[in-house]
Amino acid sequence: MENLPDHLRIEILLRLPVKSLARLKCVSKSWLSLISDPNFPKLHFQRSTLHYTHRFPYLVQANQMRAIDLNASLHDDSAAISFDFPSDYDVNLVCCRGFLLLLHKKGDKLLVWNPSTGERKQILLPKTCINFELHGFCYDESSDDYLIVLASLGCGIAFRVFSIRTNSWNREFAFNHPASITPLYPEVAGSVVNGVIHWLVRFHEGQIPENNILALDLKTDKVRQIVPKLDDFEPRVCYLRVFGESLALIDATIDYNEINVWEMKECGGKSSWTKVMSIPRNSEVGALVSPLCLTKDGQLVTLHSYLTPLTLSKWSSEQGKLEGDRICNSSLKGYCCFAATPLYTETLLSLPSQQS
């Protein structure tokens, strides 16, 4: 192995999970220097993004979290990782490039935490943000910065943005709208696609409230309102997910006989929607399956939200239509604490150092 050129050794190391890499640093000096190279975490992250290495995190105990590798067999316990969870924090919010964003149980501060490296940063909430209703967490490539967005709803929306790099709540802006706006669900994180954060909210203007998507671009601090034009789309069970590189809207038909996955494509500021999958009601699992993400092999992972114990399934799809069979299923002990079920990706990335 020592005879292998560095670029080939790096190719192998990039394919290893973070847990193994920590161990491999101790093999020899040359391995330590390859893994500790400042560029390595970035390359490693890019590779895992390409391979959709999502993990599903859930609490086993108040202070222990497990994250299941959704690319591996759901029965493969060795592919899961466990880490200590800071039990004074609530288990929800969201993950960005390996950093979990958590809210303290007292509701007065946030924690940005990379469980793989142990790096953590506490952020105090400004008084005006304590009762925030929407939140988002994203990375801005151009400034190499992580941004946290909190929003309070009312007539229009007031946004506050925290920048990790400057270590301050340095931006404040509003989306003005005459309608009263309410969230569809509490504590749902924004879905980030191409650096734009999307939330599904309800506009109360006419007699019938309308579900619309708000798209916040943090490069310009502009908010765009997207009206999903779907066949027979009505305010009922629906939520956003990120499928591959696209925003997906999950929507149940009125009789709950089908769950549909609509993919949004954007072209010249216009958005169009295509139905990419539809999951028929299945006698075994019922209709209340919640699509989570796609695996690297194109399988669909669903969470059976109303089953106890919590159950995940993988479905193989063919020509956009899902086959009815469950090909894998795992009954998880413990309980799901993620109202919005974020997914977690292990990374070795560190937060940008603060500018003075």
Next chain:
Amino acid sequence: MSSSVEAITVLSSDGDEFKITVSAAKLSKPLNWMLEDVCFSDDCDEVPTIEVNSKTLVKVIEYCEKHAPRANSGASDSDAEELKKWDIEFMKMDVKDILFHILMAANYLHMEGLYDLACQTAADLMKGMTVSQIRKIFHIKNDFSSEEQEQLRRQHPGCSFD
């Protein structure tokens, strides 16, 4: 090159002769260039040398011959499944002797599929190993001093030296 040629002869770095079919050789860019450049007709004596040892070249050619039909024609999904299983069996080889030679050969011969397969196999092997197992199987010497080991242990709680 005449279209009637179905197989070519190449030399390994040890000087042994090997036959490889034209369709299999097409899996490698450098071999493909050789096909275009070098005269492989019967009255031509020149046999190109490939800088890969015999033991490795046997395996590389075996891989090429197996993958050639699919690469050249595009095959059904069931073939892809079968090929995947074959790859797994094919990669069950003695690591220190040959896996890294295969990896270097795949790199040198620009064979993307084999390269990825070899990297992934090596990574999968390492995933479950302890540090000392890795050192043993890959012949790596522990060059940390005991002070350095102590320091690493403190800085990286995930590190283990056994």
